[in-house]
Amino acid sequence: MIQVSEERVEQHFPTTVLVRTFQAVNDLNTALQQRFDQLEHDPHADYTNEAPLSVNTTQGGYQTKRGLSVLELDYPEIRQLRQEIVMPSIEIYLAEVLNADPLFTPFEISSWVVSLGEGDWQAPHFHATEYTLISGIYYVNVPDCPPPEGTLEFINPNLNAVSLGQQDASRNHQPKSGQIILFPPYYMHYVHPMRRAETRRVIAFDVRLKLQP
Numbered sequence: 001m002i003q004v005s006e007e008r009v010e011q012h013f014p015t016t017v018l019v020r021t022f023q024a025v026n027d028l029n030t031a032l033q034q035r036f037d038q039l040e041h042d043p044h045a046d047y048t049n050e051a052p053l054s055v056n057t058t059q060g061g062y063q064t065k066r067g068l069s070v071l072e073l074d075y076p077e078i079r080q081l082r083q084e085i086v087m088p089s090i091e092i093y094l095a096e097v098l099n100a101d102p103l104f105t106p107f108e109i110s111s112w113v114v115s116l117g118e119g120d121w122q123a124p125h126f127h128a129t130e131y132t133l134i135s136g137i138y139y140v141n142v143p144d145c146p147p148p149e150g151t152l153e154f155i156n157p158n159l160n161a162v163s164l165g166q167q168d169a170s171r172n173h174q175p176k177s178g179q180i181i182l183f184p185p186y187y188m189h190y191v192h193p194m195r196r197a198e199t200r201r202v203i204a205f206d207v208r209l210k211l212q213p
Contacts, residue, residue: 016097018182025178031077060120064112071111093182111205122191134207136182139175143198155188
């Protein structure tokens, strides 16, 4: 049975970040890897993001179209990921960070897969669009690399504090397979370049307030 082996709420700059690490997820991650390999190499599926590199934060590598919403695909391993890892983590963030009752906070999730290989990276970006409450990443596979290769770098949103010499300019997070991280959508971040051929694969997602008709 999948269980949380570690959970912590971190204050960055201060910006609240939730990190949860799960155990007994090897079988799930293997199934997800196989499923995403099929998506990536299916010649009949229109999954790949066609945006040019100038407007796409994923530099090299592979990314599904954000409109696909990977977490909505009807496969058992994706349903398990959503039900046992993603949704409970979102509910914790809503309750403990945003002080919102998950039962009375209607929301929808957009999600996409990002795969990075040798020489690939992600440029600095953030997800602060209208009504977006939370951004998150689930790490399906993280190669064993020396930092900062493949690590997630957050940029201090309070640049005035940096200029006054009071705070660091960035905060580095070294992810691991089976970990989920949730953070505010305005929190600028990027991924350091990969130096080896093994694939670093994640599911990224945004939680957006669902407006009632």
